[in-house]
Amino acid sequence: MTSGTVEAAPGVVVLRDRLARFLSQYGVLVALVILLIIALIWTPSFYTPSTMRNTAKQAAIIGIVTIGQFVVLMVRGIDLSIPAVIGFTAVLVAENGPGTVPGLAIALCIAGAVGALNYYLVHRRQVPAFVATFGMFVAVEGARLAYTRGSASGTVDEAIVNLGRASVLGLNVTTWIWIALVAVTWAFLHRTRSGRRMIMVGSNPTMAEYSGIRVGRFILGAFAVSALLACLAGVLLAGSSGYVDRFMGQGSDLDSVTAAFLGGARFAGGQGSIIGAAVGSLLLASLLTVIVLLGWSPQLQLVAKGLVLIAAIALQSSVRSIAR
């Protein structure tokens, strides 16, 4: 038993703790840098402007819903209704929908209602967020199916396609929208009193309540932001793809949770960095691009994606425990 408890020299301990703290804060960035180095060595074509632009656009769609997921995780929730909101929005703005402007209006109303209902179920009725938002996912998916009668595919209005594909200063508009939203969210969380209160609500809701903070308002805000950003992602995804089908938004719940976790968010609430979550989104999109470029077999792509993500989060978790 004593063989495993060899004490390290004090200098080594200090260095190890500093490294652990660094990785705990910037682990996802380090993972991204490693991936980019691998890409540089094995698939230099990753660095062509069009590939990088496409990767950034893909990251932006994941990133926008990740912002919503991040703020919900911040208040100890989780939002699994995101894919349904994206899917319904995409169907509503398609050319076989009610028309672009009415479609957008209806989509916003649906998103608002989903956010409010999620809040009501989770906060007022004390239904676990996992169950409440999954139930909402099933209900909204069912509503979409009833509305489309199983026929969801179609082209998208040119204005939305132009929005999804337009570029400014070499980057897609979707990417710029994502960057702006990340900046706004960062500023809200770290530069406003409300933001700091939101972090407190997640860290210790009981203390927040005793401190006079209206906890429910922040939970309502988090779910509303998540649903509205899912709605925005639906519009941008429809524009980017130029075509809508029943699979729109599929997988965005798990992608957004993964990216938020890579940014340090945890179910315990009040943790994580929105910048880290954004880098996590970029890591996910870059990973997909690199795997495609490497020409790995389709089966191996899925294995690789899963293992790399597990590895990234396991590495981050382990250095966190050392840092503590």
Add this chain to the structure above:
Amino acid sequence: MKRTRRTRPVLIAATAVVAVVLAGCSSTSSSNESSAPEASSAPVPTASSAPESTSAASAGAEVTLSDPYSTSLAAAATTTVDTTAFKKDAPYKLATITQGPINGWGTIFDLTLNKALADSGKVDMDNILYAAWNGKTENQTKAMDDAIAAGVDGIILTSLSRAGLSASVERATAAGIPVVTCMAGVESPSYTVEVSRNIPAMGYASMKALIDKLGGQGKIVMLHGIAGVDAAEFWKLGAEAALKEAPGIQVVSEQYGNWSTADATDVMRTVVAQQSEIDGVWVGGLEMGPGVVNAFQEAGRDVPFIAGTNPTNGFLKLAKDNSLDFFAAPFPPGAAKACVDVMLQVLDGQSVQKFIDVKDVMDGTAPYGTDQLDTWYVPSLNDDFIGPLVYDEQFYADNGFARK
């Protein structure tokens, strides 16, 4: 002990990364050694005879492949089933266990099935036992058990799991209930009749058309549906069999697009950006066609020849609007009517073939190329409609398929 606990997750993570990198290296090297795609878990079949035609424009250039599924279908096609034991007087009490209206294909299938049953005048429409898959094999196995317990006269089954529904079909047959598998069968030979397309042959025919179009030389991309799903893997199997005969064709990229336009667009954007030369694209499920076309158009490149399976009305519209050159092997949901016809023959005690290829009993189900686009594209119906028309356009328009 403390240090061991702390370092264990790091070791696990490091091991996982190393394993992925090593696996990736071995995969990369193997794919560099040969232009043929990597083998799937199922054996890659070979064609047992030369195709009838080598022209991409000539429809129906299908062959019998040598994989177990194709050979069992070939044997069933020459087997006559004596159905006198199933003969009953109308009205019949039936169970219909289908995919369900989760997409255009499933919705058209159910609409056609119900109309064919009602139009026959021989089915008790008030007591049909209907169950949909809705993503779970268990829903179909439970429905099979319910149908057996209810003592129905016959079951029309679209099995979403060849292995998962085998035992259920065996139980139904043992209970004296005929089972007509419709557009998706089971592994067990216990079914009464299978009405479907030869699915690997569709993959073969479409890939063969692409190979012929390129004169046996060129670089292509393969885009599959969802990994592990029967239709996707069988189409892949047939396409790989055709590739085995074409050493001059190089598969520069092979991806899964999950039958999703968004996913197909994402992977094809990356592939198109990387590959400066793509002579053709093979698509296992042409509902992903818009993603392929978008990726080329966004990159400002000409859309190459597209060959694939299951052309939707949306793909045909895209082909018409963009003057695309293509070849497609249909997988028609309208075949539900043929399944009803066969079930009625079985319950009437008529002899039937154990396997009926839909292309032999329905127009517009044999593979076709660009020259037949106007014949099979239906402008008045929306992108999710999948032809050919079995009933008039108004019927589908009234049931949610009208183009707005």
